[in-house]
Amino acid sequence: MITYKEALTAAMAKLLADDPRVFIYGQDVGSFGGAFKVTEGLAAAYPDRVLDAPISEDAIVGVAIGAAIEGMRPIVEMQFADFSTCGLNQIVNQAATLFYRTEVPCPIVVRLPSGGTAGAGPFHSQSMEALYATYPGLIVMTPATVEDAYSMLIEAVAIDDPVLFCEHKLLYNHLKAEKLPTESLPAGKARVARHGRDATIVSYGAMVHESLLAAKELVEDGYEIEVIDLRTVKPLDTDTILASVARTGRLLCVSEAWPWGGVAAEVVARVCAEGFALLDAPPQRLNAKDTPVPYHPDLWSAHRPTASAIVTATRSLLQA
Amino acid sequence: MITYKEALTAAMAKLLADDPRVFIYGQDVGSFGGAFKVTEGLAAAYPDRVLDAPISEDAIVGVAIGAAIEGMRPIVEMQFADFSTCGLNQIVNQAATLFYRTEVPCPIVVRLPSGGTAGAGPFHSQSMEALYATYPGLIVMTPATVEDAYSMLIEAVAIDDPVLFCEHKLLYNHLKAEKLPTESLPAGKARVARHGRDATIVSYGAMVHESLLAAKELVEDGYEIEVIDLRTVKPLDTDTILASVARTGRLLCVSEAWPWGGVAAEVVARVCAEGFALLDAPPQRLNAKDTPVPYHPDLWSAHRPTASAIVTATRSLLQA
Amino acid sequence: MSSASRSSGPTRTEYLKAFRVMLLARTLEEKLASLYRAGLITGGVFLGRGQEALSTSVGFHLHKGDIFAPLIRDQAGRMAFGDTVLDTLRTYLGSQLGSMRGRDGNIHRGRPREGYYAMISHLGAMIPVVAGALMARRMRGETGVVGATCIGDGGTSTGAFHEGLNVAAVEKLPLVLVIANNQYAYSTPNTRQFACADLLDKAAGYGVAGHRVDGTDLGACLSVVGGAIKAAREGGGPQMIIGDLLRLVGHAEHDPGKYMDEKLKAAPVGRDCLQVAEEFILEETWATADEIAAWRTEAKEEVDETAMKVRREPTPDPNEEEWCAISETRLQDNFADA
Amino acid sequence: MSSASRSSGPTRTEYLKAFRVMLLARTLEEKLASLYRAGLITGGVFLGRGQEALSTSVGFHLHKGDIFAPLIRDQAGRMAFGDTVLDTLRTYLGSQLGSMRGRDGNIHRGRPREGYYAMISHLGAMIPVVAGALMARRMRGETGVVGATCIGDGGTSTGAFHEGLNVAAVEKLPLVLVIANNQYAYSTPNTRQFACADLLDKAAGYGVAGHRVDGTDLGACLSVVGGAIKAAREGGGPQMIIGDLLRLVGHAEHDPGKYMDEKLKAAPVGRDCLQVAEEFILEETWATADEIAAWRTEAKEEVDETAMKVRREPTPDPNEEEWCAISETRLQDNFADA
């Protein structure tokens, strides 16, 4: 068995081995192996390409951009996605604009340990995919499976444009698979995680698993719910979503992020503009609550969508 | 006649005169009067409360937050909205979380000279309202008229929570009114800028005026288009939008921001979730193109929605 | 650049008062560690072991009405400034009755209304906030106020540190910045964090006064920090203090800190400031071993009893949450969430 | 800390070569100003008048294969590094044939593939980028490379400046940071920007070499900047240069700069480096007044003819734009925009 976290480590080990242009830069990623041990063992094997950085997110991203211009393939690890706000300017104004302005691509990958975990609180729990997806010039990935953690990270490094890689902290150790994948869907393609006919739940990251649990529970009521894992939120695979809604006629979009704007709104807006006639009921969204992510585990599990909340939302969608 | 810019200056003059807790902090806002001369004359009258800041957006916002905790009512001027990315962390992680975490409110106003103008290019043209609206704990205002520039800025300072005040650079000198308002709608309420029956255009900021021009042009085809000026994008006045769509059955949301997510997606998602049955046609969005804002005036005017683009979009919406 | 001078050193009463705060903080943190190991605290537990002398000295010299924005390893300084065993445990255990009401936890606590600011995680971010608070006090005509904030060696690399300290210097504010140079930022040694010969060299670059102190020596810390706070209070502008010491624990309780250099642990910088202070007290015969043992027991009892009590307190009820992040409820946005 | 030493000063040939770059840059910028006044340039026009000696010296000492990230007032340095009158005018006039193809304008231009980086507006942001480029070169085993970047007095207040320079120092990179201390940041005087007695005091705080030079003296600039670049190239780590001078124009062409202190204009720091250089050349009889006049005419002719030509060039056609911000077109998102 291999975990989501181990898949990320394996992907980086392969990347470092196969491509001398690849290097890893971030706080404590060296001999310590990173706050979540995702880079464990890599510095020992590649001491000159796995480098500890100072507590300087802006400079860390700037360094990656400069190295990318010179032909390298940097992988930046933010200690937590939440701290990327301090490197945001370099990501959205330097990396994201470089190709459009100069025709020189900017192949950097910024790994964002994302999402909530019990007791992590307001500053170690954020989901920032929407923030980055809003900006032109960025690719935003949100792997939800062990297989995607591995293959999408490898693909992210191959992509010539800046990739924000939103890996979910909750999945690091809990999520396991038999083995690493030998093939995978290309970036930009969503995956039907579960086939159904009564309603479509569009989701990504850790919420895919909450949605699958909800779908399973709804089988007892005789419902077959289709669950779509977006995999990348920018670009968004509208076709796969529309095809599903064409089958089910009902849409619920589930996201761990805050309710204003974001992935859920974008998905609903696209389906309504391009697939209005396919809808048999008003499309619905289920997001986190509109407050900072609370520290206490009881508050946290009420703040984020859970399987049971998704079940309730889907039931009312099915009755609509 | 008083301009949009003069209305902002008048509002700050009144605020400084009426309330000793008010002070202004930002680059070149002192004797120079700011890059756009919005604070002109204020430092002469209130030398101790109109202060030039170093080129330190993070510290500028941090200073405002600390002063607000101590009971002041700081108004921060960012030289351009685009540079607020360097102060974003203090805005979204310090100001936006303070009340939820500590029960101490954070009454700061951050003025963001926003939006595109000819030749301003990728880093002096951005619309950042969606970025901030995504975060819990922030109020985001987008005044589109001379009257709102004045009354909303005064209200923003009165509000006990952090307000991002997105004033549009294109309106500074072009937009004029007879006189300053004596009354106004409260924050959080949208305004019906033009009454109509055939379709609803929801817009904000400079796009309100492009939408009104489009509506005028469509009169020649015998169409009566309703135009809604959101005024604040967080919170969003869903009721006023739904009431309009109930009358017209058709919705086009026009925004100067980038197409992924943002205000247009949020408006469409809300109308579809809460007013699905009111819609006679698929709701549509019109945003800027998904690239950085280009420098050349010809590219720029094709990048942003203009009256003629809105006319085309509305025509196809009416035919749908 | 001043340095610890015994002359202006603390009196017996002051020293013992500070020592007992250190002792209480140490005792409380040992309790936090065991509660964490017992699975009773969720989330990170970051301890200030080895930094109590420096941290205590900050809270010790601040007055009521001053501003204090502590950071990760300031349990001792927090208590010297007025924080309690009760509120500390309530915050770590997520009691509804704590100052953060379960909304935030552990070191992310404070009571801004009382000048005790609640840190956010982003390092360096509290410096400009304290600067702004001091500008507000000045605009209001208040004098004699001091604002103190702490940070680590690693935090000096943040843009927020730079911008915040520079603003304080430009405005010549009574801001005291205490840098606990504990040799590591998580696993990162200073050699990977900065290249200046001496962190103190940064002071001149900002035009602020610089002080150095042996962070393992309570007497020196009380003198130097006290002197810096006095200088700030009297209009000397921002004061930067470098306290040299060693983090005597891992970064947090999940981290055994295997990467730490044994040589540093054996060096003078690796001394345990609490033990050093205890030996000093006995040497000076300011107290007997029995008295100190009694204080230790007293501290342990207060901590244990409070923990017992707090564990019985209500935790936040999600069903009673209004889920509103703003104070002006009329402006709350309404999401017709499914 | 080195200072201009005539000994290691430039030869006649070097001096005259640099002078002619300054002359061409000045002539070109005067043209830009008149095109702006004539309404033929849209957007900001930021001139480097008075900073040509310092700026030229940077580009002058860089080799092919080095990296240069100029900033706002480096028209002269850009040209010394290889930028042309043609591409400058194309960018300002928004020609489709310019390096930025009308997508960006004025000073926001470069050719990264040639080591000539295109600045973004956010001050300080280019420093870590150059640091990263130098780390890449080192990982590739390249030696003898230098990366130079410029910034103003005001830019030193940014967090990006601090983080970028610190990283360069930690990695001991061959980065040369040239600070044009032109006394103002837009309208803001240095007294409101920083409080250090001397900007050079910042060098020690980062552990980098510091150099000071009279920015109005071309000979001194060539020596000091040349020395710093040489030191970086030979493994001396980051070099910080403070060039003292005065911005001889408003912040941009829309700004008359009324706020500027007359005393500064009258002081030595307010000298026009081009005039100073011209007088020096005549004094040394390195060239006659007629020769200089001829160079000026030559420069003016090149500039005028090029402007004429560029004004006839095609500007970008929005209908031919693919509106794609990424290089992997297969990953372009599709918006069914109304």
Ligand SMILES: Cc1ncc(C[n+]2csc(CCOP(=O)(O)OP(=O)(O)O)c2C)c(N)n1
């Ligand atoms: C801007 C930012 N980046 C990263 C982190 C994650 N982080 C938390 S503590 C820490 C190490 C801090 O080291 P130092 O400042 O020396 O303080 P110490 O832990 O040694 O007391 C890091 C990297 C953070 N809190 N803020």
Ligand SMILES: Cc1ncc(C[n+]2csc(CCOP(=O)(O)OP(=O)(O)O)c2C)c(N)n1
């Ligand atoms: C982060 C950031 N904030 C604000 C600005 C707006 N701005 C452009 S130039 C300038 C003044 C720069 O002063 P200085 O660094 O001294 O350079 P100089 O113009 O004097 O050459 C400012 C504030 C910016 N470009 N970047």
Ligand SMILES: [Mg+2]
């Ligand atoms: Mg440390």
Ligand SMILES: [Mg+2]
């Ligand atoms: Mg300057």
